[in-house]
Amino acid sequence: MILDVERLEVRYGRLPAVRDISINVAAGEIVCVVGPNGAGKSTTMLAIAGELTPSRGRLLFEGGPLAGRSSEDTARLGISLVPEGRRIFGTLTVEENLRVASYIRRDRDAAAKDLESLLDRFPILKERFRSPAGRLSGGEQQILAIARGMLTRPKLMLVDEPSLGLAPKNVDLVYELLRSLREAGMTLLIVEQNLDRVMDVADRVYVMRDGRVQLSGTVVALKGSAELEAAYFGFDRGAA
Amino acid sequence: MITLLQNFIDAVSLGSLYALTALGVGLLFGVLRLINFAHANFITIGAYAIIVPSTNAIATLYIGAWHWAVMSTAVVVIVVALAVVTEFIVFRPLRRADPPTLLVASFALAYALQYITLLIYDGRPKAVDIGSNLAEQVMVGELRIPKLEILTIAVTLALIVSLALFLKRTRYGIQIRAAAEDFRMARLLGVRANTVIAVAFALSGVLAAAVSLLFLARTGMLAPRMGLPLVLIAFVATVIGGMGSLVGAAVGGFVVGFASVVLQVVLPVEIRQFRDAFVYLLVIAILLWRPAGLIQVRAITERV
Ligand SMILES: Nc1ncnc2c1ncn2[C@@H]1O[C@H](COP(=O)(O)OP(=O)(O)OP(=O)(O)O)[C@@H](O)[C@H]1O
Numbered sequence: 001m002i003l004d005v006e007r008l009e010v011r012y013g014r015l016p017a018v019r020d021i022s023i024n025v026a027a028g029e030i031v032c033v034v035g036p037n038g039a040g041k042s043t044t045m046l047a048i049a050g051e052l053t054p055s056r057g058r059l060l061f062e063g064g065p066l067a068g069r070s071s072e073d074t075a076r077l078g079i080s081l082v083p084e085g086r087r088i089f090g091t092l093t094v095e096e097n098l099r100v101a102s103y104i105r106r107d108r109d110a111a112a113k114d115l116e117s118l119l120d121r122f123p124i125l126k127e128r129f130r131s132p133a134g135r136l137s138g139g140e141q142q143i144l145a146i147a148r149g150m151l152t153r154p155k156l157m158l159v160d161e162p163s164l165g166l167a168p169k170n171v172d173l174v175y176e177l178l179r180s181l182r183e184a185g186m187t188l189l190i191v192e193q194n195l196d197r198v199m200d201v202a203d204r205v206y207v208m209r210d211g212r213v214q215l216s217g218t219v220v221a222l223k224g225s226a227e228l229e230a231a232y233f234g235f236d237r238g239a240a
Numbered sequence: 241m242i243t244l245l246q247n248f249i250d251a252v253s254l255g256s257l258y259a260l261t262a263l264g265v266g267l268l269f270g271v272l273r274l275i276n277f278a279h280a281n282f283i284t285i286g287a288y289a290i291i292v293p294s295t296n297a298i299a300t301l302y303i304g305a306w307h308w309a310v311m312s313t314a315v316v317v318i319v320v321a322l323a324v325v326t327e328f329i330v331f332r333p334l335r336r337a338d339p340p341t342l343l344v345a346s347f348a349l350a351y352a353l354q355y356i357t358l359l360i361y362d363g364r365p366k367a368v369d370i371g372s373n374l375a376e377q378v379m380v381g382e383l384r385i386p387k388l389e390i391l392t393i394a395v396t397l398a399l400i401v402s403l404a405l406f407l408k409r410t411r412y413g414i415q416i417r418a419a420a421e422d423f424r425m426a427r428l429l430g431v432r433a434n435t436v437i438a439v440a441f442a443l444s445g446v447l448a449a450a451v452s453l454l455f456l457a458r459t460g461m462l463a464p465r466m467g468l469p470l471v472l473i474a475f476v477a478t479v480i481g482g483m484g485s486l487v488g489a490a491v492g493g494f495v496v497g498f499a500s501v502v503l504q505v506v507l508p509v510e511i512r513q514f515r516d517a518f519v520y521l522l523v524i525a526i527l528l529w530r531p532a533g534l535i536q537v538r539a540i541t542e543r544v
């Protein structure tokens with residue numbers, strides 16, 4: 001396993017947002033986390049990336065503990081978070097956004113090559129290379145955010161709701177990119193609300209609710225199952 | 241016409257000092273959301289550096305007696321070291337503190353540094369003679385321009401251009417700008433918070449050192465609180481320029497410089513001594529007109 005999350009608990013002040021989460025991801029997998037608003041998905045991602053400190057549980061990356069590592073360090077270890085809301089640097093140019101990410105790399109030549117191939121792949125980034133990233137459309141910003149995350153050359157990418165607020169056409173584009181990342185050997189942990197998308201792209205799924213894992217399994221086993229629907233929407237849905 | 245031009249040059253040179261100070265303050269505000277009162281002490285200590293180690297009532301120059309290039313370099317090194325050391329001792333341990341705590345810390349630091357200066361040098365101003373040849377005037381047609389004003393404007397331009405290039409072109413510059421916008425995101429991409437902050441402090445030290453020397457050459461007087469009025473005006477400049485924008489800070493500095501000179505000229509003699517009160521009135525007017533400052537930036541977000 002490249003990532004092991006064991007019985008994680010994360011609090012904001014005294015309020016637990018993640019109560020008891022165990023997730024694991026094997027190298028080369030695409031694992032999706034689904035769940036309603038407030039389930040604790042983003043919190044889990046932030047804790048893995050080192051921005052939030054867990055109050056309980058263990059985080060292992062490639063078998064080594066992540067406890068006490070800052071986000072600066074986890075980035076160096078090979079974890080890259082593309083956070084909810086994209087958080088591109090709007091006043092920086094597209095180029096500068098990408099540069100910020102490549103500074104942690106020692107292999108300058110390879111980084112330059114990666115940048116080249118990204119720009120070839122996404123002509124829009126090339127076209128707008130020198131203009132402020134804040135002027136890109138939402139979809140373009142999402143592409144930039146993922147491209148930026150990739151340029152740190154992570155072993156594991158955490159992507160939080162990449163399709164949020166995007167037009168369907170752009171969602172296709174984003175998922176095409178994510179799939180191609182897997183083909184290139186990347187491991188992905190993706191938070192996604194859209195179940196159809198998840199079934200389309202993931203190897204395995206975790207359903208989260210109220211800070212706990214309700215259900216997990218392979219896509220093959222869960223596809224179209226009533227169990228999945230129940231876990232996702234909660235058991236109270238049938239009653240309502 | 242000649243007097244008008246003369247006044248214009250005065251205004252640009254005074255505005256230059258304010259702009260440099262405002263940039264030093266604005267840089268740290270941008271990165272850390274820190275309002276650094278101790279910037280005044282950076283300026284003061286940079287000026288006193290030229291008489292170290294003498295503590296006599298009548299100042300004798302030591303560093304100040306060196307060749308100007310060596311002296312300037314020495315003062316820059318001293319102030320940068322001071323800025324970086326204060327970041328290390330005072331602000332680094334407070335990395336997770338909220339802005340009000342940082343504000344109080346910078347107050348405390350400013351007082352501590354001021355009293356250290358007072359302890360060593362007592363409160364009496366000391367006349368010092370640096371760059372007295374800068375008082376000479378250059379004649380351009382009928383226009384008389386003091387060399388010091390030309391130097392002030394030239395140094396300011398050079399520093400502003402260098403700072404802009406640094407922020408735009410270098411690795412640390414780009415990291416500073418990214419961190420100023422979203423520090424946590426920058427860290428998620430592996431940007432080292434401590435490095436970026438130390439570099440920002442060092443840059444503000446360079447700017448403070450330049451102000452130390454230019455201001456000292458202008459007044460010819462060392463005083464333990466000499467940096468304070470400059471920094472107060474710089475705060476005003478950053479506010480009217482728009483908090484969080486470096487362009488705004490520089491523009492604000494020049495605006496205040498112009499306002500001061502204009503008021504100096506147009507106010508009747510009897511109330512001229514209250515000039516600064518009118519400057520602040522003007523500031524209030526500007527803020528009523530544009531509450532977010534002249535240069536509007538995105539909403540200021542949380543740091544680190
Ligand atoms: N900064 C914060 N401070 C306090 N509470 C927070 C903070 N961020 C999130 N929470 C709370 O923690 C819980 C989990 O939030 P989280 O953002 O992890 O959910 P999520 O599953 O990502 O939801 P969404 O689908 O809406 O993005 C929620 O109840 C939320 O209100």
Ligand SMILES: [Mg+2]
Nearest residue numbers: 041042043084
């Ligand atoms: Mg979320």
